[in-house]
Amino acid sequence: MELTEYVHAVILGVVQGIAEFLPISSSGHLVIADALLREYSDSSAPTESVTMGIALHFGTLLSILVVYRDDLIKLLTDKRLMTLIVIATIPVGLVGVLLKDYVDEAFGSPLLAGCALMVTAAFLLIGRRLQTSGRQLSDMTIGTASLIGIFQAIAIIPGISRSGSTIAAGMATGLNREHAARFSFLIAIPAIGGASVVQMKDLFTGEAALPASPWPLILGTMVAFIVGLAALRLLIRLVVADRLHLFAYYCIGAGCLTIVWQLLK
Known part of the structure; x- marks a missing residue:
């Protein structure tokens, strides 16, 4: 087993752990890092x-x-919130199943990821500008859940941040910042789990090959978990402090650099 595979696993684990939660798009950064x-x-x-x-x-x-x-323990007795999570998950489920081939193709384009990072920046800046005093999850309507779900479906494009777009959509529709973030990550659980199931289908059908060794996968999982814990806790603090929009400027810079790199190749 080549040492580079372990190095790659660590790098991708760090990228995934940071970018999955901070509003800079894990999928977009994985596409760019992979390239x-x-x-x-x-x-x-x-x-x-x-x-x-x-x-x-x-x-x-x-x-x-x-x-x-x-929150997950409390969710077991909150049928209303569970229903809203299901409603918000439907759009991304439909896009993931019906447009899987197009999504897979998008994951091979760093140029698309760079352009999509600019969209993420726009979502963050507009969401902050449109945010109101804020409602709690107990005040959320089916319409709000559906709209947030649509933004989560849009974020299936690599480069568009799932957390950034859904939190921005939540704030723009009246949720306070902390509750918008909480709902964003509650609906991430079925979304990420469902995406993994769809990907696993490729393994069972033979469209994707099993690795020669499981150790790089285990290493990548551990790194993504540890880094993800730190990144998620940091994000929650930044959301409460109303600093989420600052990542828009990073997305603009990273997007521009990626676009220039790809166009000059």
Whole structure:
């Protein structure tokens, strides 16, 4: 087993753990990081295979389960909130199943990811401008849940941040910042879990190959989990402090650099 595979696993785990929660798009950064590793690495092995993608997402899913464990326990007796989560999950489920081939193709385009980062920046800035005094999750309507769900479906495009777009949509529709973030990550659980199931289908059908060794996958999962815990807790503090929009400027810079890099190749 080449050392570079372990190095790649660590790099992708760090990228996934940070970008899954901070509003800078984990999928977009994984596409860009994967392209950079392929271009400047001596290894010809794929750096972000289907199995690695599943492993990385599983690591960040564990982070959400740990941080929001109290909310999840309460959720078991809150049928209304469970219904709203289901409603918000339907759009991304439909897009993931019906447009899977187009989504898979998008994951091979760093240029698209760079352009989509600019969209993320726009969502963050507009969401902050439109935010109101704020309602709680107990005041959320079916319409609000549906709109947030549509933004989550849009974020299936690599480069558009799932957390950024859904939190911005929540704030724009009247949720206070903390509750918008809470709902964003509650609906992330079925979304990330469902995406992993769809990806696993490729393994069972033979469209994707199993890795020769499981150790890089295990390493990537552990790194994504540990980094994800820190990133998610940081995000919650930034949301409460109304600093989420600052990531828009990072997205603009990263998006511009990626676009220039791709156009000059």
